[in-house]
Amino acid sequence: MKRISWIILCAITFLITDTAVANTLVANEKEAIDIVIKNVIANGLLYSNTPKECLGYAVIDSTNLVYNIGISEHHGGKCGGDPRVQPIxxxxxxxxxxxxxxxxxxxxxxxxxxxxxxLISK
Known part of the structure; x- marks a missing residue:
């Protein structure tokens, strides 16, 4: 019985270790926003007529499991529109x-x- 428990413990430890190595731990808000920029903006996955320099990124809220991020349009100056409005x-x-x-x-x-x-680029 002890041997079976030991084998199960070793298998669980291996699975946890293997999963942790394969995944990317996101340590802070900046890293979360970098993931958004790298995967969404840089790869052209967002359909928008708004120039990239007129887009903003912010963590709206977070939990111990996720970061919720909003991409907003900056208005005013070269970006056009009402500077009091920055819609997500x-x-x-x-x-x-x-x-x-x-x-x-x-x-x-x-x-x-x-x-x-x-939302997909056209």
Whole structure:
């Protein structure tokens, strides 16, 4: 019985260690925003006529599991529009333990793996 318990303990330890190595731990808000910029903006996954320099990124809230990030349009000056208004155009979630990026689908009211159709670059 002790041998079986030892084997199970070793297997669980291996799985936990293997998973931790394979995933990207997101240590802070800056890293979460960097993941958004790298995967969304740099890869052209966001359909927007707004120049990249007129987009802003902010952590809206966070838990011990995720960072919820908003991409907003900056208005005023060279970016045009009313400077008192900076609408959030996309909401994303970055999981702290994996770095996985999820998109908020306002139609269904939940976070999903793929960008909602209306947000994909055209």
């Amino acid at each position: 155009v996309v909401r994303l979630r970055v999981e702290r333990t994996t770095g996985k990026l999820l998109w908020y689908d306002a139609v269904d009211g939940e976070y999903v793996d793929q960008p909602p159709h209306h």
